[in-house]
Amino acid sequence: MALSKSILKNNLLAIFQKMTTNDNQQNSVETLAEELSGVIFDFVKTAEVVAGQSVSTTGTAAAQTGKTTTNGTII
Template identity: 45%
Template sequence: MSLADGKPIFVNGLVALQKEMLTKEGDSFQHFAEQMAQLIEDFIKSAKVQPGQTVTTAGTATNQTGQTTTKGNIE
């Protein structure tokens, strides 16, 4: 899924977390931090990386090293 498609899911998750926090009693900073971290992780993982990044390699057919030579594109 693209980040644009994932954004409404992320926003809805943030709103739900905020509403949940209104009902919490006592120290709930740890719970909030864990839930926020999970929402962010899920949003980032929803990104789709476009294929076709150029790679330069060196070495033998069985032992290659290399690096990308173009920037990756994320939708």
């Protein structure tokens, strides 16, 4: 699944709306941080990296190791 800015926005709005009814001032900041970190963590986990990055090897093709030579693309 590609990253969806609108899903993130809707999840953040839900958190902010929930916080407007939070009467416990003492735990408000911690509650907000917990909620935000969960939504952002879940959002980032939906990222996909496009496969098929180019790799160059030297020598024979047998048993080569290395890193990709191009940057991955997050979609």
